[in-house]
Amino acid sequence: MFESLSQKLEITFKKLRGEGKISVNNVEESLREVRRTLLDADVNYKVAKQFIEDVQKRAVGQEVLNSITPGQLIVKIIHDEMVKLLGETKSDLVFSQTPPTVILIAGLQGSGKTTFAGKLANFLKSKGRLPLLVAADVHRPAAIDQLQMLGKQIDVPVYIDRDASALKIADDSVEYARKNIRDTIILDTAGRMHVDEEMMNEVAAIRDRVRPHEILFVVDAMTGQDAVNTAKAFHDRLNFDGVVLTKLDGDSRGGAALSIRSIVQKPIKFIGVGEKLDALELFYPDRIASRILGMGDIVTLVEKAQETFDQDKAVKLEEKLRKAQFTFEDFLDQLREIKKMGPLSQVVSMIPGMNKLPANANVDDKELVRIEAIIQSMTKEERLRPSVLNGSRRRRISIGSGTTVQEVNRLLKQFEEMQKMMKNISKNGARRALRGMSLPMR
Amino acid sequence: MGILGTFQKFRNGLAKTRDSIVAKLDHAINAKSTIDAELLENLEEILLAGDVGVQTTALILDNIKRRVKEEKYESSHYLMVLLKDQVASLLHSNGNESDDVMKLPPTPRPHVIIVVGINGVGKTTTIGKLAYNYRNLGYKVVIGAADTFRAAANEQLEIWAKRAGVEMVQQARGSDPASVAFDALSSALAKNADILIIDTAGRLHTKTNLMEELKKIKRVLQKRLPGAPHEVLLVLDASTGQNGLQQARFFTDAVNVTGLVLTKLDGTAKGGIILAVNQELKIPVKYIGVGEQIDDLQPFDRKSFVDALFGSQDVSSEPVKG
Numbered sequence: 001m002f003e004s005l006s007q008k009l010e011i012t013f014k015k016l017r018g019e020g021k022i023s024v025n026n027v028e029e030s031l032r033e034v035r036r037t038l039l040d041a042d043v044n045y046k047v048a049k050q051f052i053e054d055v056q057k058r059a060v061g062q063e064v065l066n067s068i069t070p071g072q073l074i075v076k077i078i079h080d081e082m083v084k085l086l087g088e089t090k091s092d093l094v095f096s097q098t099p100p101t102v103i104l105i106a107g108l109q110g111s112g113k114t115t116f117a118g119k120l121a122n123f124l125k126s127k128g129r130l131p132l133l134v135a136a137d138v139h140r141p142a143a144i145d146q147l148q149m150l151g152k153q154i155d156v157p158v159y160i161d162r163d164a165s166a167l168k169i170a171d172d173s174v175e176y177a178r179k180n181i182r183d184t185i186i187l188d189t190a191g192r193m194h195v196d197e198e199m200m201n202e203v204a205a206i207r208d209r210v211r212p213h214e215i216l217f218v219v220d221a222m223t224g225q226d227a228v229n230t231a232k233a234f235h236d237r238l239n240f241d242g243v244v245l246t247k248l249d250g251d252s253r254g255g256a257a258l259s260i261r262s263i264v265q266k267p268i269k270f271i272g273v274g275e276k277l278d279a280l281e282l283f284y285p286d287r288i289a290s291r292i293l294g295m296g297d298i299v300t301l302v303e304k305a306q307e308t309f310d311q312d313k314a315v316k317l318e319e320k321l322r323k324a325q326f327t328f329e330d331f332l333d334q335l336r337e338i339k340k341m342g343p344l345s346q347v348v349s350m351i352p353g354m355n356k357l358p359a360n361a362n363v364d365d366k367e368l369v370r371i372e373a374i375i376q377s378m379t380k381e382e383r384l385r386p387s388v389l390n391g392s393r394r395r396r397i398s399i400g401s402g403t404t405v406q407e408v409n410r411l412l413k414q415f416e417e418m419q420k421m422m423k424n425i426s427k428n429g430a431r432r433a434l435r436g437m438s439l440p441m442r
Numbered sequence: 443m444g445i446l447g448t449f450q451k452f453r454n455g456l457a458k459t460r461d462s463i464v465a466k467l468d469h470a471i472n473a474k475s476t477i478d479a480e481l482l483e484n485l486e487e488i489l490l491a492g493d494v495g496v497q498t499t500a501l502i503l504d505n506i507k508r509r510v511k512e513e514k515y516e517s518s519h520y521l522m523v524l525l526k527d528q529v530a531s532l533l534h535s536n537g538n539e540s541d542d543v544m545k546l547p548p549t550p551r552p553h554v555i556i557v558v559g560i561n562g563v564g565k566t567t568t569i570g571k572l573a574y575n576y577r578n579l580g581y582k583v584v585i586g587a588a589d590t591f592r593a594a595a596n597e598q599l600e601i602w603a604k605r606a607g608v609e610m611v612q613q614a615r616g617s618d619p620a621s622v623a624f625d626a627l628s629s630a631l632a633k634n635a636d637i638l639i640i641d642t643a644g645r646l647h648t649k650t651n652l653m654e655e656l657k658k659i660k661r662v663l664q665k666r667l668p669g670a671p672h673e674v675l676l677v678l679d680a681s682t683g684q685n686g687l688q689q690a691r692f693f694t695d696a697v698n699v700t701g702l703v704l705t706k707l708d709g710t711a712k713g714g715i716i717l718a719v720n721q722e723l724k725i726p727v728k729y730i731g732v733g734e735q736i737d738d739l740q741p742f743d744r745k746s747f748v749d750a751l752f753g754s755q756d757v758s759s760e761p762v763k764g
Contacts, residue, residue, distance in 0.1 A: 036496050042683030045490045109706065109734075110562025110679060139734070142597035149593035193709045220562065224493035224683020226711035247561065250646040252685035275561070275591075366651045 027059045034078065041253030044228045047085075047262045054081050079289050085258050086285035091242060091267035096213045099183035100132070100174060104210070106203050106238060107218035108230055109191030112246035112272055114143060116218050117188040118150035119272065119280035124184055125156055132182035133158040134173040136166045136206065137190040139199075147188055154277055157182065166190065170206045187212065194233030204237050215240040216269065219256060221248045227256035228263045235264045245283065246272035326419055328383035332375045339368060373401035374411050386412060474518045477510050481518060485525065492712035493683050498721060502528045530748045532717050533727075543728055543741040544579060552584070552630040552638040554663060554670040556623075557703075558656060558693055559677035561644030564705035564731055566595070568677055569641050570602025571731070571739035577608055581636040586626025587612035588619040588659060589643040599641055605736050609633070619643065619655060620662040627666045640671070647692030660697050675728065677703045678716070686715035690723055699723075704742070705731035 031052050038048040058077045095101045103120070105113050114137070121131040133151050135158055137143035144160055151158035157180070159173045170187055177185050189206065192199035207215065217240040219227060234240060243264075245257055248271045257268055268283040375383065377400030382389055389397075389412060398405045470484040482503060489499040506524050509515065515524065546553050555572070557565050566589070573583045585603050587610055589595035596612045603610035611626035623640050630638040642659065645652035663670040676699040678686050693699050704713050707730050716727050727742040 039490060039496050040684055042493075042685070045487055108681070108709070110564060112562055140598070141601035142594040145597045146592070146594035153593075193706070195709055220679070220681070222560070222679075222682050222685040222689075224681060224686075224711070224715065225491050226493070226681045226709070227683075229710045230681070247646065249648075250560065250685065251648045251688060252683070255683070 027056065031056055031059070038255060038258075041255035042222075042224045042227070042259075043255035044225055044259035044263070047228070047259045050262070051081060051085060051258070054084075082258070082289040083286050085262050086289055087261055087267045091269055092282075093269065094214050094241065095184070100177040100185050101183065101214070102174065102185045102187065102210050102212040103214045103216060104187045104189065104203075104207060104212035104238075105216050105218060105244075106189050106234060106240070107191060107244075108193065108220075109140075111191065111218045111220045112244075113137075113191060113218045114146050114150065114188050115275065115277075116216075116244055116246060116270070116272055116280070117147065117186050118154060118277050120270070121151070121156040121186055122154040122277045123280050124186075125154065129184050130182045131156050131184045131186055132173065132177045132180070134169060134185055134187045135160050136169045136173075136187050138164075138166050138169070139190040143188075143190065150277065166202055167205050167209060170210050174210060194230045200233075200237050207238055214242070216242050216244050217266075218244045218246060219260065221245050221254045221256060221271075222250065222252040223256040225259075227259045231260040231264050235266070240264075240266060242267050242269035244268070244270045244272065249273040249279070328375050328378060328386060328415065329380075331415065331418075332372065332383070335368060335372060335375075370401070370403055370407065371411055374398075374403055374408055377401040386415065471518045471521055476516050477518050477521055481521065482507065485521070489714065492714035493686075494712075494714035495684050495687070495718045498532070498714075498718045501721070502532070526748050529717065530744060533720055533744045533748065544575060546581070546636065550667070550669055550672065552627070552635045552667075553672050554627065554630075554638045554640070554667065555673040555675060556640045556642060556659065556663075556671045556697065557675045557677060558642050558697060558699070559644060560646050560689055563644070563677045563679040563682075564703075565589075565644060565677045566599050566602060566641055567734065568675075568703050568705060568729070568731055568739065569599065569639050570606055571736055572729075573603065573608045573639055574606035574736045575739060576637050576639075577606055582634070583608040583637045583639065584626060584630040584633065584635040585610040586623055586630075586638060586640040588622040588626070589641050590615055590617045590619050590622060591643040595641075595643065602736075609635075620658045623659045624662045624666055627663055627670065631667065647689050647696075653692065653696040656693075656697050673701060674699045675701050675703050676725070677705055678713075678719075679711075680704050680706045680713035681709065681711035682715060684715065684718075687718045687722065690719045690725065694723055694725065699725055701726055701728035703727075703729045703731065703739075708732045708738070 034055070035048055035052050038051065039045060043051070055078055058081070093103070105117055105120075107113050117133055121133050124131045133147055133156055135144040135147045137147075144162065148158050148160060159169070159176050161169050161172065164172070166189065173185055173187070177183075187206070187210070189203055190199070192203065194200065215238050217231065217234050217238070219231065223230070231243070243260055243266055245254065245268050248254060260266075261268060268285075271281050271283050273279045273281055374397060377397045378389075382393065382397075394405050394408045394412075397403075398408045401408075470481055470488075474481050485506075486499055486503060489502060490496070494502070502525070505528050506521070509524055510520075515521075557569050557572075559565050569585060573585055576583050583606070585599065585608055587596050587599045589599070590613065593615075596615065600610055600612070609629075611622065611629045613622045613625065619642065626640060627638055629635075640659070640663075642656060643652075645656070647653065660671060660674075674693075674697050676690060676693050678689065682689070690699065690702070702716060702719065702725055704716055704727055707713060713730075719725060720727070727747075730740050730742050730747075732738045732740060
């Protein structure tokens with residue numbers, strides 16, 4: 001997520017770091033790079049312009065000139081400005097005092113409303129609420145079936161009326177929720193073009209009738225310059241309360257987040273990071289800004305790690321790392337701990353510096369399963385002393401794990417490199433950084 | 443709705459695009475008499491606002507600057523001519539010709555088309571429209587429902603197949619998509635179908651395992667019918683920003699995309715990313731989507747597109763050829 005933007009800003013900052021002193025000129029040069037980066041990241045060109053101006057105003061000021069490490073300070077200024085742009089605080093959902101709370105979901109076609117509706121229902125259910133999904137998309141073929149299936153998957157009831165208008169469905173669902181003791185209604189509406197008068201009237205009518213407590217605008221993170229137009233059009237008609245940014249598990253740079261936030265002044269409340277129904281996360285502006293700037297999303301990782309890591313094992317592992325005794329046994333343990341934290345690509349993207357990996361250095365969860373299989377096909381001795389792995393052993397392992405000898409070789413090579421990396425880490429004091437993450441090292 | 447009606451939609455769709463861009467440019471041009479730095483800066487903003495991207499925008503501007511210098515264009519009114527020429531040349535050099543784009547060579551049969559793209563770009567809708575258009579041209583069409591992942595994907599495609607009046611081959615949700623593709627091709631062969639269109643699940647191009655799945659679909663098709671698939675269409679949402687190029691790169695890398703479909707041009711998005719895709723990957727745009735109705739698919743016409751995008755007075759007085 002946002003890797004590419006981070007990569008580019010890194011280059012810019014490297015140039016800055018090379019300077020002993022900040023001058024008006026070299027700030028300008030760097031900011032031109034930042035502008036290009038922002039545009040490449042699909043930040044709206046007007047928003048980018050404003051952003052650059054704000055950064056410049058602060059950068060060319062006193063505080064920078066007096067600073068000892070101007071590069072770092074500029075990074076901080078850009079980060080601060082970006083957090084400001086993204087909204088300084090995270091913003092939770094508003095629930096009604098008298099149930100049911102009504103949440104209306106709207107957006108363009110294909111932005112991911114129905115999937116989000118399912119994820120939100122799942123999320124609310126896990127928080128102890130009693131959601132009701134309402135299939136108010138009467139336009140797209142099989143949209144109702146889709147929501148029905150999602151509801152079944154997460155065991156949340158879905159209100160369906162195949163003969164009614166979207167307006168009537170929405171209206172009736174409120175009464176239905178009251179009768180069936182559901183405290184939160186999630187209205188999934190049809191995707192619509194913001195220029196489609198008739199369809200915009202429909203959703204506005206639903207809004208007027210059911211008076212939602214929360215209106216969420218769902219937008220694809222890959223959206224380009226047009227994000228500001230659609231967000232503005234929907235906001236003008238619906239005055240929505242928050243934004244949901246979907247498909248952030250791709251490699252889009254997500255500049256739309258900055259654009260929309262600055263145009264409509266409404267917070268981004270959730271981000272979608274996958275097709276599975278638990279792939280929903282709250283939006284934290286500072287975390288995303290950190291990510292944009294290549295600092296990694298440490299807070300999220302720490303939270304996840306705390307939830308899932310076995311502390312005792314962590315202590316032991318740290319010991320081993322220090323003595324450079326890291327074996328395949330430990331690797332397997334570690335792998336299993338990490339797997340508990342969620343899809344690997346998400347985890348990796350949160351690790352500081354990891355977003356500097358080349359874009360094609362893919363992390364794939366299926367790969368994890370294969371690695372696990374390979375290690376499990378090793379004998380105890382082999383796991384502890386990989387050096388004994390000759391050709392015939394490798395062949396046996398590949399057959400046992402249903403992989404190929406090439407894959408086994410690749411894993412061995414990677415493992416070797418990892419051991420080297422581990423040694424370097426303990427030498428170079430990166431442990432300090434890792435300590436902050438409450439990962440195995442202390 | 444007849445062809446004139448749909449053409450009107452195409453115009454209307456692009457007109458919104460045109461209005462915003464061109465109003466600004468017209469204003470810029472009328473305010474100036476000569477092409478100067480400020481005017482070029484305006485032009486830059488217009489191109490950027492259309493998702494043309496920093497790099498392609500720079501390319502277009504450099505070429506314009508060069509021609510202004512070499513050919514001694516000074517009047518600002520030439521700027522529009524130069525601009526359209528430049529953009530057209532980006533598209534033209536890749537052989538984007540819409541003539542008889544839907545007409546198929548007599549062999550092979552069936553002509554196999556796979557439709558791919560990320561989630562939510564409009565693959566299924568595009569397939570419904572494609573099937574409808576092909577059937578109207580007298581071809582026998584079979585659709586293969588190889589999106590076995592998304593909830594109710596089969597149901598959605600089935601409705602489109604019914605609307606288009608064509609047959610559809612499907613399996614239970616969760617089945618192996620390659621197996622569906624194989625079945626669909628076998629069925630198309632048995633029925634002597636002219637065209638097989640295969641729908642695939644939306645997938646982010648960065649998900650390696652899902653891209654592998656796509657490759658497998660292609661391999662399986664090849665095994666059943668050497669030479670298949672004959673077309674791989676990548677569907678791009680017109681509102682997609684610079685990531686569109688990335689999508690095109692990854693999908694091309696995996697399954698060798700042969701053509702693009704640019705959807706949702708009935709909004710305000712400009713679809714400028716196709717210039718970069720054309721420039722780098724030389725993949726022609728074959729169709730554009732301009733609405734949710736079954737006849738809202740048009741063969742891509744370079745001239746109409748450029749005219750409408752940068753708006754001269756008239757789009758074209760003739761309907762787009764189908």
